[in-house]
Amino acid sequence: MTIEKVILGYVTHEENYGDKTEIIQQGSKGDWAFVILEGEVKVKKKTPKGWLTVDTLRQGDIFGEMALITKGECLRTASVFANGPVKVGVLDTDRVIKDYESISPQMRTLLRALVTRLKDSTDQLATLVSKIAG
């Protein structure tokens, strides 16, 4: 997968993480988002049955954007771990938020709905997986 040029324009700096490093911690606060420049990450949720992988993201994928769009009001909904060495770009929060605020309230409602729906679905997936695993 290639990285969209438009994202690269928003990268303020790059960060490198070693295998299994926790890049985002579930339940923590933060409104910045990342784009994967090289490597792969696992999105995991903490459940009573341990960590469950809900998604694997690769080059060009964005993560942390849910907290960004809700302006850090919601806590990180999942943890993100490096799966092998990973290079990520940190997106310029202020510029993305400024762009976000230039759209209409209705469109913002739609995007927030998308965030909520994705969060709910991910929670539900984790519950289902833990039920089947148990």
Added chain:
Amino acid sequence: MEPNMVAQIQIKNALPPIARLHYKSGDLIIKQGDYGLSIYKVIKGKVRIFRESGGKEVSLATLGPGEVIGEMSFFNRSLEPRSASARALTDVELEAWHPARLAREYDQMPPIIKLIADKMLSRLIKTNTLIGKLGAKLEESRAQNRLGAEPKGSGRRFYRKQVDLDCTYRPLDAPPKVRYPGKIKDISLAGIGMEVNSISRSNTMHDLGELLYVSTVLPNNKEVDFIVKIVDIRKGRLPGRLFLGMAYVDVSEDSRKKLGFFMMP
């Protein structure tokens, strides 16, 4: 005022609602599989969002005032049918939004926002598809607990009737309009043996453990349908044919009765 300033202000102001809609408790608002672009904001009441997978309703969310419905088809530009159904849980009042104007705004919004929205959307679709599949799997293991041990390898315990019945089948998570032809070769109270084409079909469909929805008409003209799980795969007698040994996972009360009657010696 410059013309582009006017446009800016128009976009910033909330777009006017085009209609207020009222639904009674239990009414279906959106049907999964239909094509539609309208977006609704819940003003009053509660709405259940669910996915139909293999005839089962898998709940995805319950929405209340302030939340929106139908944003998925909007983001998809209706290239894909509605990915979930919506039903009124109480008496519901909705505000319908203007999809064309929002679509125009979507195209014009900053590319980074559009990109983030697109990425979230594809992840949501992926997650919902998985939920549908896993939900059906969970139901399957529950059904199996009810039925007791798997019948594989214990076929002789069951009276097996040789037949030659045309049937149609589809993978459980395929849309209902998908139909492949098959031939049921034997029926027992534990499951069926079915011969299918092995070529020109996706192989994943014929994997052990895969769930299929099968529908047929018995020789006594009774229509039956059930969900079965592939427990055995063998080569058919003819080239390009597969013989699938399958155990019932879910049989409706009605189909159960018809099968029982048919199986009487």
